[in-house]
Amino acid sequence: MPEQRRGFIQGLSAYLLWGLFPLYWRLLDESGAIELLAHRIVWALVTIALLVVVLRRFGQVRALLAEPRRRWPLIAGSVLISVNWGVYIWGVEQNRVVETSLGYFITPLFTVLLGVFVLGERLRVLQWTALAIAFVAVVGLTIEAGQPPWIALALTLSFGFYGLAKKKAGAGALEGMAVESATMAPVALIAIVVMALHGQSTVTGQGPGYLVLVLLTGPITAVPLLLFGAAATRISMTTLGLLNYIAPIMQFAVGVLVFHEHMSSMRWAGFALVWIALVLFTLDGLTRRRRTVSLEVAATAA
Secondary structure, eight states, rough: OOOHHHHHHHHHHHHHHHHTTTHHHHHHTOOOOOOOOHHHHHHHHHHHHHHHHHHOOOHHHHHHOOOOOHHHHHHHHHHHHHHHHHHHHHHHHHTTTHHHHHHHHHHHHHHHHHHHHHTTTOOOOHHHHHHHHHHHHHHHHHHHTTOOOOOHHHHHHHHHHHHHHHHHOOHHHHHHHHHHHHHHHHHHHHHHHHHHHHTTTOGGOOHHHHHHHHHHHHHHHHHHHHHHHHTTTTTOHHHHHHHHHHHHHHHHHHHHHHOOOOOHHHHHHHHHHOOOOOHHHHHHHHHHHHHHHHHHHHHHHH
């Protein structure tokens, strides 16, 4: 199988799995978000540790830990992704799946802003237009709800800064996840023990099937991230960026069609503005990509 085709299938698989996450977390609604987050972190570490052993990546992980300029961004990233996971699980539990999808729709636009203010990148007119439309959408949704869409904003900020931390670290998918999981696992273990001692643990009291679902939160966390990492090395960033919209579209559909969450006229208008912003943003990226390729071809021909 050609590498590009394999990368496309891997990327598509990752985003399809992420898109189905609300259905999975709803199966675990007997447990609170903090308990599920703690178990997710611990079992993700177990999964990653097994992969590190099987693939013999000890050297790469040690090299990451030995370099402070790469280690510290990953430690910061571990906190950010834990916040992201926790907010997401809580959002699903609170029947606010549509709002979680909004967070991941906005994330690519926020990432662009980080590029401007942190990395010194410059935006084109169409990109600024897309950001302005998205801002109007958030203001409209805030007015409609009487408060900002906190879940969406928390997911956007945490995942956006997480991406920045990963970029700074420059680590491989598996090695980076190993450091991130190991960083938060002690805190997660303490949380699990404290809840058990106070009689607040629910995982072991719901039967073996429920326990298996909790244990599988490790693999379902690790596998999509590893598929995404593998895809990123095989397909263009343009293709990967387009695939990025699959997960929030699926989550939005699950929220509206499966969980029957309420969508007012103002809410539909807000989401429509966000989608328009994403279309403009994507068109700008595709146009820019075509021009770059054309210039490279012309330079080669010359």
